Amino acid sequence: MDTDHREMTRIAEMIHRQLRTHAAARLGQVVAAVQNLLGNLAQLGHLSRLLTICADREWNTAAGNVCDRIRQKLSELSYYSSHVEQTLQGGGRRGFSARDIMADLRQVEEEFDGFRYDRGQKALSVIVGPVQLEDVYLGEFEIRLLLASMGQAGRSSASYRVVAMDPNPAGCNEAVSHPHLSDERLCEGEASAPIRAALAEGRICDFFQVVNAVLTTYNAASPYVSLRDWNGRPCHDCGETMSESNSSTCTSCDNDVCDGCISFCRNCDESTCQECLECCSACGEKMCPSCKVECPECGEKLCRNCLEESKCSCLDESQPQPDEENDHDPVQSTPTPGGGADGEAAGGQTARTGGQEVPPARVEAA
Protein backbone atom coordinates (compact mmCIF):
# COMPACT_ATOMS: atom_id res chain seq x y z
CA MET A 1 0.00 0.00 0.00
CA ASP A 2 1.62 3.30 -1.06
CA THR A 3 1.60 6.50 1.02
CA ASP A 4 -1.05 8.16 -1.12
CA HIS A 5 -3.35 5.20 -0.70
CA ARG A 6 -2.76 5.16 3.07
CA GLU A 7 -3.60 8.85 3.28
CA MET A 8 -6.77 8.38 1.23
CA THR A 9 -7.83 5.46 3.41
CA ARG A 10 -7.22 7.52 6.52
CA ILE A 11 -9.35 10.41 5.20
CA ALA A 12 -12.14 8.08 4.06
CA GLU A 13 -12.26 6.38 7.46
CA MET A 14 -12.31 9.70 9.24
CA ILE A 15 -15.21 10.94 7.13
CA HIS A 16 -17.05 7.68 7.65
CA ARG A 17 -16.58 7.86 11.43
CA GLN A 18 -17.72 11.47 11.44
CA LEU A 19 -20.87 10.68 9.50
CA ARG A 20 -21.73 7.72 11.69
CA THR A 21 -21.47 9.88 14.80
CA HIS A 22 -23.71 12.57 13.32
CA ALA A 23 -26.13 9.98 11.95
CA ALA A 24 -26.52 8.51 15.44
CA ALA A 25 -27.13 11.99 16.86
CA ARG A 26 -29.78 12.65 14.22
CA LEU A 27 -31.51 9.35 14.99
CA GLY A 28 -31.58 10.44 18.64
CA GLN A 29 -33.40 13.58 17.53
CA VAL A 30 -35.94 11.46 15.66
CA VAL A 31 -36.57 9.36 18.78
CA ALA A 32 -37.03 12.52 20.90
CA ALA A 33 -39.48 13.99 18.37
CA VAL A 34 -41.51 10.77 18.25
CA GLN A 35 -41.62 10.68 22.07
CA ASN A 36 -42.98 14.22 22.06
CA LEU A 37 -45.68 13.22 19.61
CA LEU A 38 -46.61 10.16 21.69
CA GLY A 39 -46.84 12.26 24.86
CA ASN A 40 -49.28 14.60 23.16
CA LEU A 41 -51.31 11.67 21.83
CA ALA A 42 -51.60 10.36 25.41
CA GLN A 43 -52.95 13.75 26.48
CA LEU A 44 -55.50 13.56 23.66
CA GLY A 45 -56.58 10.13 25.01
CA HIS A 46 -57.05 11.66 28.45
CA LEU A 47 -59.23 14.44 26.99
CA SER A 48 -61.29 11.81 25.17
CA ARG A 49 -62.00 10.04 28.47
CA LEU A 50 -63.01 13.35 30.07
CA LEU A 51 -65.39 14.04 27.21
CA THR A 52 -66.99 10.60 27.67
CA ILE A 53 -67.66 11.38 31.34
CA CYS A 54 -69.14 14.79 30.45
CA ALA A 55 -71.39 13.21 27.84
CA ASP A 56 -72.59 10.45 30.22
CA ARG A 57 -73.52 12.96 32.90
CA GLU A 58 -74.87 15.58 30.49
CA TRP A 59 -72.38 18.22 31.68
CA ASN A 60 -72.71 20.21 28.49
CA THR A 61 -70.76 23.30 29.59
CA ALA A 62 -67.83 21.20 30.77
CA ALA A 63 -68.04 19.18 27.56
CA GLY A 64 -67.70 22.41 25.57
CA ASN A 65 -64.52 23.27 27.49
CA VAL A 66 -63.07 19.82 26.83
CA CYS A 67 -63.89 20.16 23.12
CA ASP A 68 -61.94 23.44 23.05
CA ARG A 69 -58.95 21.72 24.63
CA ILE A 70 -59.19 18.89 22.10
CA ARG A 71 -59.17 21.42 19.26
CA GLN A 72 -56.06 23.05 20.71
CA LYS A 73 -54.39 19.66 21.20
CA LEU A 74 -55.10 18.73 17.57
CA SER A 75 -53.28 21.83 16.30
CA GLU A 76 -50.34 20.98 18.60
CA LEU A 77 -50.32 17.42 17.29
CA SER A 78 -50.04 18.75 13.76
CA TYR A 79 -46.94 20.72 14.82
CA TYR A 80 -45.33 17.73 16.58
CA SER A 81 -46.14 15.49 13.65
CA SER A 82 -44.44 17.79 11.15
CA HIS A 83 -41.48 18.07 13.55
CA VAL A 84 -41.08 14.29 13.39
CA GLU A 85 -41.15 14.47 9.60
CA GLN A 86 -38.48 17.16 9.59
CA THR A 87 -36.15 15.19 11.83
CA LEU A 88 -36.76 12.07 9.73
CA GLN A 89 -35.54 13.95 6.67
CA GLY A 90 -32.17 14.39 8.37
CA GLY A 91 -32.02 11.10 10.23
CA GLY A 92 -33.33 8.72 7.65
CA ARG A 93 -30.55 9.19 5.10
CA ARG A 94 -28.74 6.19 3.77
CA GLY A 95 -25.12 5.89 4.79
CA PHE A 96 -22.36 5.18 2.32
CA SER A 97 -19.55 2.84 3.31
CA ALA A 98 -15.94 3.85 3.86
CA ARG A 99 -15.24 2.08 0.58
CA ASP A 100 -17.76 4.29 -1.24
CA ILE A 101 -16.17 7.36 0.32
CA MET A 102 -12.74 6.15 -0.76
CA ALA A 103 -14.00 5.75 -4.34
CA ASP A 104 -15.48 9.23 -4.13
CA LEU A 105 -12.13 10.68 -3.04
CA ARG A 106 -10.46 9.02 -6.02
CA GLN A 107 -13.12 10.51 -8.30
CA VAL A 108 -12.55 13.98 -6.83
CA GLU A 109 -8.83 13.59 -7.46
CA GLU A 110 -9.53 12.69 -11.11
CA GLU A 111 -12.16 15.35 -11.82
CA PHE A 112 -10.75 18.39 -10.04
CA ASP A 113 -7.45 20.23 -9.95
CA GLY A 114 -5.53 21.03 -6.80
CA PHE A 115 -6.92 18.17 -4.71
CA ARG A 116 -5.19 18.26 -1.33
CA TYR A 117 -5.72 17.46 2.32
CA ASP A 118 -4.68 19.84 5.08
CA ARG A 119 -4.05 17.69 8.15
CA GLY A 120 -3.89 20.64 10.54
CA GLN A 121 -7.27 22.03 9.61
CA LYS A 122 -8.68 18.65 8.58
CA ALA A 123 -9.77 20.27 5.35
CA LEU A 124 -10.15 18.71 1.93
CA SER A 125 -9.70 21.18 -0.94
CA VAL A 126 -10.02 21.40 -4.69
CA ILE A 127 -9.51 24.28 -7.10
CA VAL A 128 -12.16 25.29 -9.64
CA GLY A 129 -12.03 27.80 -12.43
CA PRO A 130 -10.84 30.21 -13.59
CA VAL A 131 -14.43 31.41 -13.42
CA GLN A 132 -15.66 34.09 -15.77
CA LEU A 133 -19.29 35.18 -15.69
CA GLU A 134 -20.68 37.54 -18.33
CA ASP A 135 -17.25 38.95 -19.23
CA VAL A 136 -16.32 39.55 -15.61
CA TYR A 137 -13.20 37.61 -14.68
CA LEU A 138 -13.49 36.24 -11.14
CA GLY A 139 -10.46 33.93 -11.10
CA GLU A 140 -9.96 30.55 -9.46
CA PHE A 141 -11.67 29.44 -6.28
CA GLU A 142 -10.67 26.90 -3.68
CA ILE A 143 -13.53 24.88 -2.23
CA ARG A 144 -12.42 23.88 1.26
CA LEU A 145 -14.44 21.16 2.97
CA LEU A 146 -13.99 21.15 6.76
CA LEU A 147 -14.25 17.49 7.69
CA ALA A 148 -14.69 18.13 11.41
CA SER A 149 -18.03 19.89 10.90
CA MET A 150 -19.18 17.84 7.94
CA GLY A 151 -22.60 16.19 8.13
CA GLN A 152 -23.72 18.11 11.21
CA ALA A 153 -27.39 18.95 11.48
CA GLY A 154 -28.38 22.48 10.49
CA ARG A 155 -26.90 24.64 7.80
CA SER A 156 -24.43 22.95 5.50
CA SER A 157 -22.67 26.23 4.75
CA ALA A 158 -20.82 25.92 8.08
CA SER A 159 -19.04 22.82 6.72
CA TYR A 160 -17.09 24.50 3.95
CA ARG A 161 -15.54 27.70 2.66
CA VAL A 162 -15.01 28.99 -0.86
CA VAL A 163 -11.85 31.04 -1.10
CA ALA A 164 -10.93 33.26 -4.06
CA MET A 165 -7.36 32.41 -5.12
CA ASP A 166 -6.85 35.43 -7.35
CA PRO A 167 -9.54 37.76 -6.01
CA ASN A 168 -11.31 40.25 -8.21
CA PRO A 169 -13.86 41.43 -5.65
CA ALA A 170 -16.78 43.73 -6.34
CA GLY A 171 -15.70 47.36 -6.33
CA CYS A 172 -18.26 48.28 -3.72
CA ASN A 173 -17.61 45.35 -1.36
CA GLU A 174 -14.24 43.67 -0.84
CA ALA A 175 -15.88 40.71 0.92
CA VAL A 176 -17.81 39.76 -2.22
CA SER A 177 -15.46 37.84 -4.50
CA HIS A 178 -18.26 36.22 -6.52
CA PRO A 179 -21.89 37.32 -7.03
CA HIS A 180 -22.98 34.46 -4.75
CA LEU A 181 -20.14 34.55 -2.22
CA SER A 182 -19.66 36.78 0.77
CA ASP A 183 -16.92 36.34 3.36
CA GLU A 184 -16.04 32.98 1.77
CA ARG A 185 -19.57 31.67 2.34
CA LEU A 186 -21.62 30.49 -0.58
CA CYS A 187 -25.26 31.51 -0.81
CA GLU A 188 -26.43 28.15 -2.04
CA GLY A 189 -29.89 28.98 -3.38
CA GLU A 190 -31.17 25.96 -5.31
CA ALA A 191 -28.06 24.00 -4.33
CA SER A 192 -28.92 24.04 -0.65
CA ALA A 193 -30.75 20.68 -0.50
CA PRO A 194 -28.34 18.71 -2.73
CA ILE A 195 -25.32 20.05 -0.83
CA ARG A 196 -26.85 19.13 2.52
CA ALA A 197 -27.77 15.67 1.25
CA ALA A 198 -24.36 15.02 -0.29
CA LEU A 199 -22.56 16.03 2.92
CA ALA A 200 -24.88 14.02 5.15
CA GLU A 201 -24.31 10.91 3.04
CA GLY A 202 -20.57 11.35 2.50
CA ARG A 203 -20.88 11.88 -1.27
CA ILE A 204 -17.79 14.07 -1.44
CA CYS A 205 -17.50 14.26 -5.22
CA ASP A 206 -21.17 15.22 -5.60
CA PHE A 207 -20.64 17.98 -3.04
CA PHE A 208 -17.71 19.47 -4.99
CA GLN A 209 -19.57 19.17 -8.29
CA VAL A 210 -22.67 20.93 -6.97
CA VAL A 211 -20.65 23.79 -5.45
CA ASN A 212 -18.75 24.07 -8.73
CA ALA A 213 -22.08 24.27 -10.61
CA VAL A 214 -23.13 27.22 -8.43
CA LEU A 215 -19.80 29.01 -8.90
CA THR A 216 -20.04 28.73 -12.67
CA THR A 217 -23.64 29.98 -12.82
CA TYR A 218 -24.88 33.52 -12.43
CA ASN A 219 -28.32 34.16 -10.99
CA ALA A 220 -29.01 37.77 -11.93
CA ALA A 221 -32.14 37.77 -9.77
CA SER A 222 -30.33 37.39 -6.47
CA PRO A 223 -26.63 38.29 -6.34
CA TYR A 224 -24.79 40.01 -3.48
CA VAL A 225 -23.48 42.42 -6.09
CA SER A 226 -24.73 42.26 -9.66
CA LEU A 227 -22.16 41.73 -12.40
CA ARG A 228 -23.45 44.93 -14.05
CA ASP A 229 -22.19 46.87 -11.02
CA TRP A 230 -19.11 44.71 -10.39
CA ASN A 231 -16.51 47.29 -11.30
CA GLY A 232 -18.40 50.22 -9.84
CA ARG A 233 -17.70 52.02 -6.60
CA PRO A 234 -20.05 52.83 -3.76
CA CYS A 235 -21.49 56.35 -3.54
CA HIS A 236 -20.16 57.95 -0.36
CA ASP A 237 -23.55 59.46 0.46
CA CYS A 238 -26.17 56.80 -0.36
CA GLY A 239 -24.01 53.66 -0.73
CA GLU A 240 -25.44 52.69 -4.13
CA THR A 241 -22.99 51.32 -6.69
CA MET A 242 -22.08 53.79 -9.42
CA SER A 243 -20.05 53.53 -12.57
CA GLU A 244 -17.19 55.86 -13.46
CA SER A 245 -19.39 57.89 -15.81
CA ASN A 246 -22.10 58.34 -13.16
CA SER A 247 -19.86 59.60 -10.39
CA SER A 248 -18.57 63.02 -9.39
CA THR A 249 -16.10 64.17 -6.80
CA CYS A 250 -17.19 66.60 -4.14
CA THR A 251 -14.80 69.58 -4.17
CA SER A 252 -15.17 69.97 -0.42
CA CYS A 253 -14.64 66.47 0.99
CA ASP A 254 -13.07 64.81 -2.09
CA ASN A 255 -15.47 61.86 -1.77
CA ASP A 256 -17.02 60.26 -4.83
CA VAL A 257 -20.78 60.49 -5.00
CA CYS A 258 -23.39 59.41 -7.54
CA ASP A 259 -25.34 61.67 -9.88
CA GLY A 260 -28.30 61.60 -7.52
CA CYS A 261 -26.29 62.82 -4.54
CA ILE A 262 -24.08 65.48 -6.15
CA SER A 263 -25.25 69.09 -6.03
CA PHE A 264 -23.54 72.46 -6.22
CA CYS A 265 -22.89 75.54 -4.13
CA ARG A 266 -25.26 78.40 -5.04
CA ASN A 267 -22.45 80.84 -4.30
CA CYS A 268 -19.43 79.53 -6.17
CA ASP A 269 -21.11 76.88 -8.39
CA GLU A 270 -18.58 74.20 -7.34
CA SER A 271 -19.74 70.55 -7.33
CA THR A 272 -20.52 69.65 -3.74
CA CYS A 273 -22.20 66.63 -2.15
CA GLN A 274 -25.40 66.98 -0.16
CA GLU A 275 -23.60 66.17 3.09
CA CYS A 276 -21.24 69.12 2.70
CA LEU A 277 -23.89 71.67 1.79
CA GLU A 278 -25.50 73.88 4.42
CA CYS A 279 -28.24 76.48 4.18
CA CYS A 280 -27.43 80.13 4.59
CA SER A 281 -29.42 81.49 7.53
CA ALA A 282 -30.21 84.69 5.65
CA CYS A 283 -31.14 83.71 2.09
CA GLY A 284 -31.73 79.97 2.69
CA GLU A 285 -29.66 78.97 -0.34
CA LYS A 286 -27.24 76.01 -0.15
CA MET A 287 -23.57 76.86 0.34
CA CYS A 288 -20.35 74.86 0.41
CA PRO A 289 -17.95 74.98 3.42
CA SER A 290 -15.63 77.38 1.52
CA CYS A 291 -18.43 79.89 1.02
CA LYS A 292 -19.70 79.59 4.57
CA VAL A 293 -18.74 82.53 6.79
CA GLU A 294 -19.77 83.67 10.23
CA CYS A 295 -21.39 86.98 10.90
CA PRO A 296 -18.85 88.98 12.95
CA GLU A 297 -21.70 90.41 15.03
CA CYS A 298 -23.74 87.39 16.04
CA GLY A 299 -21.79 84.35 14.75
CA GLU A 300 -24.67 83.20 12.52
CA LYS A 301 -23.60 81.09 9.50
CA LEU A 302 -24.11 82.90 6.24
CA CYS A 303 -22.99 82.72 2.66
CA ARG A 304 -20.39 85.22 1.50
CA ASN A 305 -22.89 87.10 -0.63
CA CYS A 306 -25.29 87.66 2.25
CA LEU A 307 -22.50 88.84 4.53
CA GLU A 308 -21.18 91.25 1.91
CA GLU A 309 -24.70 92.58 1.38
CA SER A 310 -25.23 92.83 5.16
CA LYS A 311 -28.25 90.55 5.10
CA CYS A 312 -27.75 88.94 8.51
CA SER A 313 -30.83 89.30 10.71
CA CYS A 314 -28.77 90.81 13.54
CA LEU A 315 -27.87 93.74 11.31
CA ASP A 316 -31.58 94.32 10.66
CA GLU A 317 -32.14 94.59 14.41
CA SER A 318 -29.65 97.40 14.86
CA GLN A 319 -31.43 99.50 12.26
CA PRO A 320 -34.80 100.98 13.34
CA GLN A 321 -37.65 99.95 11.11
CA PRO A 322 -39.97 102.51 9.59
CA ASP A 323 -43.08 103.05 11.77
CA GLU A 324 -45.51 102.60 8.95
CA GLU A 325 -44.40 99.01 8.56
CA ASN A 326 -45.69 98.22 12.05
CA ASP A 327 -48.92 100.10 11.50
CA HIS A 328 -50.07 97.38 9.15
CA ASP A 329 -49.33 94.54 11.58
CA PRO A 330 -51.45 94.77 14.71
CA VAL A 331 -50.25 91.37 15.99
CA GLN A 332 -46.75 92.68 16.62
CA SER A 333 -47.98 95.26 19.10
CA THR A 334 -49.04 92.54 21.55
CA PRO A 335 -46.07 91.08 23.38
CA THR A 336 -46.62 87.64 24.86
CA PRO A 337 -45.12 86.02 27.96
CA GLY A 338 -43.17 83.61 25.73
CA GLY A 339 -41.11 86.14 23.93
CA GLY A 340 -42.09 89.72 23.78
CA ALA A 341 -40.35 92.96 23.75
CA ASP A 342 -38.56 92.46 27.05
CA GLY A 343 -35.02 92.25 25.82
CA GLU A 344 -34.85 88.55 24.94
CA ALA A 345 -35.41 89.54 21.37
CA ALA A 346 -32.35 91.71 21.45
CA GLY A 347 -30.22 88.57 21.54
CA GLY A 348 -30.98 87.92 17.92
CA GLN A 349 -33.70 85.32 18.63
CA THR A 350 -37.05 85.35 16.98
CA ALA A 351 -39.97 86.28 19.23
CA ARG A 352 -43.32 84.56 19.29
CA THR A 353 -46.33 86.80 19.22
CA GLY A 354 -49.86 85.53 19.05
CA GLY A 355 -48.67 82.19 17.70
CA GLN A 356 -46.60 83.73 14.89
CA GLU A 357 -42.85 84.07 14.72
CA VAL A 358 -41.76 87.64 14.33
CA PRO A 359 -38.19 88.84 13.88
CA PRO A 360 -36.98 90.41 17.15
CA ALA A 361 -36.17 93.76 15.57
CA ARG A 362 -39.82 94.16 14.61
CA VAL A 363 -41.09 93.31 18.09
CA GLU A 364 -38.68 95.78 19.59
CA ALA A 365 -39.85 98.49 17.23
CA ALA A 366 -43.46 97.78 18.18
Place this chain on the structure above:
Amino acid sequence: MRILFVNNDGGGFADYVEVAPGTTVEKFFCEKMPGRSASDFLLRVNRQPVARDQVLQEGDRVTATPVKIEGAHRAA
Protein backbone atom coordinates in the same frame (compact mmCIF):
# COMPACT_ATOMS: atom_id res chain seq x y z
CA MET B 1 -33.17 -5.00 -11.72
CA ARG B 2 -32.06 -2.51 -9.09
CA ILE B 3 -29.67 0.39 -9.49
CA LEU B 4 -28.57 3.25 -7.23
CA PHE B 5 -29.76 6.62 -8.53
CA VAL B 6 -28.10 9.75 -7.10
CA ASN B 7 -30.04 12.82 -8.18
CA ASN B 8 -28.26 16.07 -7.32
CA ASP B 9 -31.11 18.12 -8.71
CA GLY B 10 -33.80 19.51 -6.38
CA GLY B 11 -33.74 17.61 -3.10
CA GLY B 12 -30.51 15.77 -3.90
CA PHE B 13 -31.63 12.27 -2.93
CA ALA B 14 -29.82 8.98 -3.37
CA ASP B 15 -31.86 5.80 -3.48
CA TYR B 16 -32.23 2.43 -5.13
CA VAL B 17 -34.71 2.27 -8.00
CA GLU B 18 -36.06 -0.54 -10.17
CA VAL B 19 -35.38 -0.41 -13.91
CA ALA B 20 -36.27 -2.77 -16.70
CA PRO B 21 -33.44 -4.88 -18.10
CA GLY B 22 -31.95 -3.37 -21.25
CA THR B 23 -32.66 0.23 -20.17
CA THR B 24 -30.16 2.67 -21.65
CA VAL B 25 -28.76 5.72 -19.86
CA GLU B 26 -30.79 8.02 -22.12
CA LYS B 27 -34.04 6.17 -21.52
CA PHE B 28 -33.43 6.10 -17.79
CA PHE B 29 -32.76 9.85 -17.77
CA CYS B 30 -35.94 10.61 -19.73
CA GLU B 31 -38.00 8.49 -17.34
CA LYS B 32 -36.55 9.95 -14.19
CA MET B 33 -36.11 13.57 -15.29
CA PRO B 34 -39.03 14.25 -17.65
CA GLY B 35 -38.81 17.56 -19.50
CA ARG B 36 -35.13 18.00 -18.70
CA SER B 37 -32.29 17.97 -21.20
CA ALA B 38 -29.46 15.50 -20.69
CA SER B 39 -26.99 18.14 -21.90
CA ASP B 40 -27.76 20.17 -18.77
CA PHE B 41 -26.46 17.39 -16.55
CA LEU B 42 -23.23 15.61 -15.74
CA LEU B 43 -24.25 11.99 -16.10
CA ARG B 44 -22.03 9.32 -14.59
CA VAL B 45 -22.41 5.58 -14.34
CA ASN B 46 -20.19 4.03 -11.70
CA ARG B 47 -18.40 7.41 -11.48
CA GLN B 48 -17.45 7.40 -15.15
CA PRO B 49 -18.78 9.50 -18.04
CA VAL B 50 -20.80 7.28 -20.37
CA ALA B 51 -22.40 7.21 -23.82
CA ARG B 52 -26.15 7.77 -23.90
CA ASP B 53 -26.80 4.37 -25.40
CA GLN B 54 -24.95 2.46 -22.69
CA VAL B 55 -27.16 -0.22 -21.21
CA LEU B 56 -27.51 -0.15 -17.43
CA GLN B 57 -26.55 -3.21 -15.41
CA GLU B 58 -27.76 -4.57 -12.08
CA GLY B 59 -26.12 -2.67 -9.19
CA ASP B 60 -24.97 0.29 -11.30
CA ARG B 61 -24.65 3.65 -9.66
CA VAL B 62 -26.10 6.48 -11.81
CA THR B 63 -25.38 10.08 -10.82
CA ALA B 64 -27.07 13.13 -12.35
CA THR B 65 -25.67 16.55 -11.41
CA PRO B 66 -26.92 19.77 -13.01
CA VAL B 67 -24.20 21.68 -14.83
CA LYS B 68 -25.71 24.98 -13.74
CA ILE B 69 -27.29 25.67 -10.36
CA GLU B 70 -28.46 29.10 -9.34
CA GLY B 71 -27.09 30.47 -6.12
CA ALA B 72 -28.97 33.18 -4.30
CA HIS B 73 -28.48 36.08 -1.99
CA ARG B 74 -30.58 34.23 0.57
CA ALA B 75 -30.25 30.51 0.79
CA ALA B 76 -33.42 28.61 -0.01
